[in-house]
Amino acid sequence: MEFAGRLRGKIINSLTIYFKLEKFIATNLLWKRFRIVYPLLMNILHIDSCALGDHSTSRQMTSAATAALTAAHEQATVLYRDLAASPLSHASGPLLQVISQRWDADIPMNAELRAEALQSVSLLQEFDEADVVVLGAPMHNFSVPSTLKAWMDRLLELRAATAIALGPRRNDVHVVLVTAGCGMLGLEPAEELMHHHESQLRAAFRHLGIQHLDMVRQLADLQQVLEFKRAA
Amino acid sequence: MEFAGRLRGKIINSLTIYFKLEKFIATNLLWKRFRIVYPLLMNILHIDSCALGDHSTSRQMTSAATAALTAAHEQATVLYRDLAASPLSHASGPLLQVISQRWDADIPMNAELRAEALQSVSLLQEFDEADVVVLGAPMHNFSVPSTLKAWMDRLLELRAATAIALGPRRNDVHVVLVTAGCGMLGLEPAEELMHHHESQLRAAFRHLGIQHLDMVRQLADLQQVLEFKRAA
Numbered sequence: 001m002e003f004a005g006r007l008r009g010k011i012i013n014s015l016t017i018y019f020k021l022e023k024f025i026a027t028n029l030l031w032k033r034f035r036i037v038y039p040l041l042m043n044i045l046h047i048d049s050c051a052l053g054d055h056s057t058s059r060q061m062t063s064a065a066t067a068a069l070t071a072a073h074e075q076a077t078v079l080y081r082d083l084a085a086s087p088l089s090h091a092s093g094p095l096l097q098v099i100s101q102r103w104d105a106d107i108p109m110n111a112e113l114r115a116e117a118l119q120s121v122s123l124l125q126e127f128d129e130a131d132v133v134v135l136g137a138p139m140h141n142f143s144v145p146s147t148l149k150a151w152m153d154r155l156l157e158l159r160a161a162t163a164i165a166l167g168p169r170r171n172d173v174h175v176v177l178v179t180a181g182c183g184m185l186g187l188e189p190a191e192e193l194m195h196h197h198e199s200q201l202r203a204a205f206r207h208l209g210i211q212h213l214d215m216v217r218q219l220a221d222l223q224q225v226l227e228f229k230r231a232a
Numbered sequence: 233m234e235f236a237g238r239l240r241g242k243i244i245n246s247l248t249i250y251f252k253l254e255k256f257i258a259t260n261l262l263w264k265r266f267r268i269v270y271p272l273l274m275n276i277l278h279i280d281s282c283a284l285g286d287h288s289t290s291r292q293m294t295s296a297a298t299a300a301l302t303a304a305h306e307q308a309t310v311l312y313r314d315l316a317a318s319p320l321s322h323a324s325g326p327l328l329q330v331i332s333q334r335w336d337a338d339i340p341m342n343a344e345l346r347a348e349a350l351q352s353v354s355l356l357q358e359f360d361e362a363d364v365v366v367l368g369a370p371m372h373n374f375s376v377p378s379t380l381k382a383w384m385d386r387l388l389e390l391r392a393a394t395a396i397a398l399g400p401r402r403n404d405v406h407v408v409l410v411t412a413g414c415g416m417l418g419l420e421p422a423e424e425l426m427h428h429h430e431s432q433l434r435a436a437f438r439h440l441g442i443q444h445l446d447m448v449r450q451l452a453d454l455q456q457v458l459e460f461k462r463a464a
Contacts, residue, residue: 051325090319090378093283141381141388142436146322149378156373193435196428203425204374 042076044069045130049083049148050138050182057181058136061219065134065176068226079126083147088123089116090146091153099154100161120154127155127208133175138182139197145182152204159208175210176225177201180217274308276301277362281315281380282370282414289413290368293451297366297408300458311358315379320355321348322378323385331386332393352386359387359440365407370414371429377414384436391440407442408457409433412449 046066050056070076089095097103098117109117127133137144144152179198198215205213214225278298282288302308321327329335330349341349359365369376376384411430430447437445446457 051323051328053325084322084325087322087324090316090322090382091283093285093316096283141385142432142439143375143381146378146381146385149373149375149381150322153373153378190435193432196431199428200374200425203422207374 042069042073042132043130044076044078045081045126045133045135046078047081047083047133047148047151048136049145049151050136050140051084051145051147052182053084056136056138057219058138058178059181061178061181061216061222062134062136064219065178065216065222065226068222069132069134072226079130081126083151084145087147088119088150088154090150091157095120096153096157100157120158123151124155124158128170128173130173133173134178135175136178136181137201138178138180139194140182142193143197144201155208156204163209171209171211173210174212174214175205176214176216177205178216274301274305274364275362276308276310277313277358277365277367278310279313279315279365279380279383280368281377281383282368282372283316283377283379284414285316288368288370289451290370290410291413293410293413293448293454294366294368296451297410297448297454297458300454301364301366304458311362313358315383316377319379320351320382320386322382323389327352328385328389332389352390355383356387356390360402360405362405365405366410367407368410368413369433370410370412371426372414374425375429376433388436388439395441403441403443405442406444406446407437408446408448409437410448 044066046062048056048059048062050058053059066078070078094103094113095116098109098113099120103109137148143149177198179194179201194217202213202215216222216225276298278294280288280291280294282290285291298310302310326335326345327348330341330345331352335341369380375381409430411426411433426449434445434447448454448457
């Protein structure tokens, strides 16, 4: 019990520190000054989720987008995450309870759950720290890959739980969503299905607080979408 | 190499036997005679996927549907599968290659992959053997739960790979989809989002060969949907 208590104390501390830090960043006016040098230090978060490896055109397109961005911004740093190669677990009931802050504090939290909760927080953090997120979110078997869904579950629940506490956030994050190119069934996805797929994604990212979202289906559209960075 | 060769031989044999059996059942006219006693031996496949346990109204609704069906058919057998409690792994690239019959036979298959492939086949088999499938497919974070997606990936890819080889199939399977009731974000899902969610599911099950599909959002609708069984 003593040990469990300390463990619980630790995760609550870690989460509290994170929430306080976030609040500090969100409310302190000082950070806005740092924004002046921000364009030089552009953070790119590049995420792939199609399970088909290099065959996938979604991977080729996210790759092309990241290459174009780094070519235009020499100081850019890229963080790459491959959700298919290193999948997150399916978000379990207990994990959802912890990250949505509904965990009953009387129940000891095991080490695995604690690690998963902290990982979820750091996933949201790396998303929030990015200036541009290049995300491969293809329609595979009529919806997003399950690995991408597991990632979205964590971010959406965490954002929902902390949205009220944290107040206004940065609203200049650009998300570039590549929605085509993980076809396995050999069918061209019908326009209507793609429209539904993209609408659901748009709603999800709106929920994450994203105001600048571009959908890219074809390589030809990529150029136009990346124009916003040329101007910056 | 010798051992790997034998392993490979085994899985190919297992899959081949399955495909042959399926073909036999699908093409042999004799099986139609057995259909006479079928209504007495109704097979119900009951699947839940919401991670929120008994709080989830989708679980309460699938449960109510199964209870109503078994009450009307005393001889019914129920197979229950809880995708949240016993999640399937995310369908990996190699697994998708195996079940869509694109695996390169020169590459040895490891035991885990072989087990996953055989499990996928048996998942499709239990789906095909059901007369009624009662499936909790709620919209959770803007799409199906990732655990349900992992299940659908296996069935859709396997069906696509075997559709041409097997010819006509049973077309009297009823699927009852419960699409509401796994809300975590505390928002009532907008009508438009629910419409998109249901359209994608409808397309997926059409792809699985399902002609009788009912969507249920509210407990009140369940009664009407289950009428088809009263008539049978």
